[in-house]
Amino acid sequence: MQEVVRKLPTSTMTLQMGPSHPASHGTSKFTVELDGETILAIDIEFGYLHRGFEKMCENVTWTQVVPYTDRLNYVSPLINNVGFYMAVEKIAEVKVPERALYIRTIISEMSRICDHLTCVAATAMELGGLSIFFYMIKARDRIWDLIEDITGARLTVSYVRIGGVMNDLPLDFAEKWKPVRSLVLAMLHDVDVMLTKNRIFIDRMRNTGIINGETAMAYGLTGPMLRGSGVKFDIRKASPYLVYDRVEFDVPVGAKGDNFDRYVVRMQEIKYAVSIIDQCLAQIPDGPFITDDPRLALPDKGSVYGSIEGTVDHFMHIMFGIQVPKGEAYSYVEGGNGELGFYVVSDGKGKPYRVRVRPPCFANLSALPTMITGALLADLVPTFDSINMIGGEIDR
Amino acid sequence: MAESKKEIKTYISDASDDMTWHERLYVPALAKGFGVFAKHFFRNLLGDKEEGDTGTIQYPEQKIAYSERWRGAHRLTKRPDGSTKCVACMMCSTACPAQCIHIIAKEVDDPNVEKAPEVFVIDELRCIFCGMCVEACPKDAIRMDTGIHVPAMYSREEAVWDLDKLISNKGVRGNV
Amino acid sequence: MTLAEVIIRLVMVALAIGLLMSIAPLLTWGERKWSALAQDRVGPNRAAIELAGKSITLNGLLYPLADGLKMIFKEDFMPTRGEKFLHFVSPWLAVFPALAVVAVIPLGARVNLFGHEIPMQVADLDAGILYLFAFASLSVYGSTLAGWASNNKYGLLGSLRTSSMLISYEVAMGLTLVGLMMTVGSLRLSDIVEYQQGTMLGFLPRWGIFMQPFGALLFFVSAFAETKRAPFDLPEAESELVAGYFIEYSGMKFGMFYLGEFVEVVTGACLFAVLFFGGWQLPWASSEAYYNPLVVGIGGFISTAYLVFFVITLLGLPLRDPRIQFAIAAGGFLGGAGLALLSGAEGLLGPKGGVLGLILSNGPELAKLLMSLMVFTMKILILCWFHILLRWTYPRFRYDQVMKLGWKMLLPAALVNLVVTGIVLLIIR
Structure with a gap:
């Protein structure tokens, strides 16, 4: 018998998702072409949050850039602070005091915990497990309390300065960290029980949004996205900055590069971040928290109030800004989502001549069409979430 | 597509x-x-x-106690006689990345003070609460320890706080 | 039909609808508060009525009221190029089948009061279970037509998902119950409840869940899917389809979908209680035990204490407080003692005349009626709690995974259950 195959005359459906769609958080828009529920083509549009970060930086002094960097990846602002001033310090060849390095490591890791918590929480929430979102956000809030203690703000921290940080750690920081630490670990355990072995979750995450290591590198992916694909690359290990060469931690990698691997990588990294903070608190030396180079750091308030030299120094600092010598530098830190790079050019006139950010999400998001084309509409949600696109960072 | x-x-x-x-x-x-x-x-x-x-x-x-370093709305500190410590040196308005501080200076007869602000306004809606004005002040005249969130307002004018308003704000830990 | 019978039926209709319509709004409260408790939150507690300068919030119990008011006064939006008639009619189609199911559910024991036989059931149909399935499958229309009539792509996707999912799970749901029907030998729900008295294997209550544990699990899953709540909420899948089939609904029309969902939760709990948890039966006891004052006393204590406890959690009073614990115990004691007295007084005092005598002579039946109603309510409330808490625990399925679960796991499992039940029944009889 001859088999007759007749195709029904069907047409595809174009669906506009976003920019205000529950899944497109961080304001982006997907134009999806659907055949039934299968995604045939996807067009990602972003830029709804563009504020001109790079241009704005050219008009302010080196010190005044820090509030702008807060607003890049607003989930982990402290890493952005650190990243930007590391580039500036590279040009100015500043020696940052030991204690400041440790403080910067601690705050970076705290931010990393926040970043990963937000990402996993959002993934779980968008898959329907709202409770996990609340557990994780509660833990994140406790970390923000600590960040408020250190920096004076929960989100717009503006904490790092050239050659150090704004303030020393509070005296009782180590003490306050302990309950937060145990809360985070208990919460991780709860979430682990609720998700990792849960077949519904595994079904949604495993084998969806696959990107193999080779393609991932070709797209320039970094961070948990790249590690999820099995490439053991972490800037903290590959090119240790701050004090990452003095603490012990491992770089978790996935096998397949699917959403589940990225989830596991993130959960592991939270645990390592907690352990890094513990180690730093054990090792942290006493000493100044900002460099004593009078050209770079504000004089201390005692000498400003009491001596004419101090006052003049202070006035010069504020009026003309810090004079970073001519030069250019690219610095890179391991942000929450991958390599966060700052390329900074200085013409020696007290203001950045050019600032360029390499936001990790930008490269990561560009891989989304490869990861999702051909899959179901529902797979878009966990895949997009595991990319963890942050609007402030990608649009700058 | x-x-x-x-x-x-x-x-x-x-x-x-x-x-x-x-x-x-x-x-x-x-x-x-x-x-x-x-x-x-x-x-x-x-x-x-x-x-x-x-x-x-x-x-x-119910309110949580803010940390000691928490940056809230501004206040201007006072001398024992009740006048502001501010000497209108413009450091804070220079350091401000949001350009939300506006100062007009005036001469004062007192030889120890010499200058004082005629007008000192902060637009709390423009302010990004980075704390750079506090860092920049050479006289400890401006602080952000009021513990006040800038509240919602019905007009933009209400958000522009003048000298009197800033002096009358009180610090959470004592009113220096 | 005599006038008395008509009145009894009307009272039953009022009782059934009343029970449903009082528990369903309560569940909207419960959904918010119970999920809040489990998520380390407090939950909504700000809706207040100002009375004599004091604002009364009742621990958020005013929210269902506030919701109702809001929905009634909200603009009723109609998409311009939508199908007007279907758009109007589909919320009703969603609510009505859910309400109609309750007609065949026995809410309490059949009693003989003041010379009239009173079945605590609107209609005791021979084919009760078939009636249930019929109305369960009607509920597909509401959500399917809603999405289709809205002229919205998200709505369309949602309604397609609904229709395919509900129809698939109907099959599994029907088959899971066949095992129970075979065991009991009847489709009449009151027979099924009657059958579940006493003990089996010497130590287990002869409840459906112990006779058909596997069938109970399968039925629970498929009944859960029928309510379209997470993890089966893919028709409305918030993160993908925004709101799915009711995306274009606002005001009271949306309210009806919302209410319909909770009514479905309650009827689902009723069904599960009737089929697998012995309905109004006490565990281990035969239905004759309802005439034993001691059993009524103990059962009355437990169920009254539970209801007092429930009301206290409603009001959000601190359970650590010894006074509250005393109140629960005292409530239970009063309830138990009162019911036991009602049940056993005539036996103690002997026959009396007048109104008192009339009440006393009907005492055992009255006690049975109240008691069975309370037991059934208690079971429903616990099942609803479980149902609501489950919704917040798990991520949702994907469309094809739900289909696979329905056709490739539940359906074969239901068939296996059927075969095994048949073999066991053959061996036993």
């Missing part, structure tokens, strides 16, 4: 091959998950409301 004509490999992901048999059964892991959830439920239901681990603050009635 042009490439939709091209042949696209569609797939429906299936993870069941990688699962152990009890992962496949749904029930054990789901029951465990529900156990965790119910544990939270009963701990919060039967536990003491004060000690329970709900993180909620009933906001207008």
